[in-house]
Amino acid sequence: MAFTYFFRDMDALRAIERHAIPQLKGRRYINVWDAGCAMGPEPYSLAIIFRENMGPFLFRNLKIYASDIDSSRRFGDIIAQGMYPYESVKRIPADLLARYFTPVEDTPKHFRIDPELMRVVCYQRHDLLSLKPIRSGFGLIVCKNVLLHLKPKERIDVLQMFHDALAADGFLAVEQTQKLPREVAALFERVAPDAQLFQKVQG
Numbered sequence: 001m002a003f004t005y006f007f008r009d010m011d012a013l014r015a016i017e018r019h020a021i022p023q024l025k026g027r028r029y030i031n032v033w034d035a036g037c038a039m040g041p042e043p044y045s046l047a048i049i050f051r052e053n054m055g056p057f058l059f060r061n062l063k064i065y066a067s068d069i070d071s072s073r074r075f076g077d078i079i080a081q082g083m084y085p086y087e088s089v090k091r092i093p094a095d096l097l098a099r100y101f102t103p104v105e106d107t108p109k110h111f112r113i114d115p116e117l118m119r120v121v122c123y124q125r126h127d128l129l130s131l132k133p134i135r136s137g138f139g140l141i142v143c144k145n146v147l148l149h150l151k152p153k154e155r156i157d158v159l160q161m162f163h164d165a166l167a168a169d170g171f172l173a174v175e176q177t178q179k180l181p182r183e184v185a186a187l188f189e190r191v192a193p194d195a196q197l198f199q200k201v202q203g
């Protein structure tokens, strides 16, 4: 089972909050792609950050497309259930945990996420190496702790695909350890000094 947990990369979430959300929230539709989302803590963490920065009305314009190759074929059910163990949620700041989760009565040390957040996350199985994006016009693509598993040429091709799938001025967030390969570096401009958050440059 893939390794993941809520609020895994605070610097990236803060950078998205600071740089991406203020630009995105004025749009009629806000489409986000979480590519390699595993069992859901990452797309739901994004949903929390967006909800914290938007009223309920604007929040309805948000759609988070969460995808994964999912060799276990279990991620869809887990994400649809929205129930996570304490181990997975324990790094969420206490006020946000209280606001967006409810302890599950008949399952000790498990928490269920707010249905308002569940409504904006939709999941599908998808292999990034197909090099076919699940749709286009994304305001934000998040792909974290996935690229490191790919071969150098695959990484370049996937990043090129992300560029094509982003709307003008769309944002891309990748894991802290990933430097963009030279071949695609000119396609993106870094927007945050403390996180790997980039904005699309028209190619």
Ligand SMILES: C[S@@+](CC[C@H](N)C(=O)[O-])C[C@H]1O[C@@H](n2cnc3c(N)ncnc32)[C@H](O)[C@@H]1O
Residues within 6 Å of the ligand: 002, 003, 004, 005, 008, 035, 036, 037, 038, 039, 042, 067, 068, 069, 070, 071, 126, 127, 128, 129, 143, 144, 145, 146, 149
């Ligand atoms: C370590 S997890 C990262 C999960 C989440 N992004 C995070 O940072 O917490 C890596 C995920 O990448 C997925 N993955 C690996 N290769 C993939 C591919 N070719 N297409 C889509 N997902 C892939 C795995 O199934 C796994 O769920």
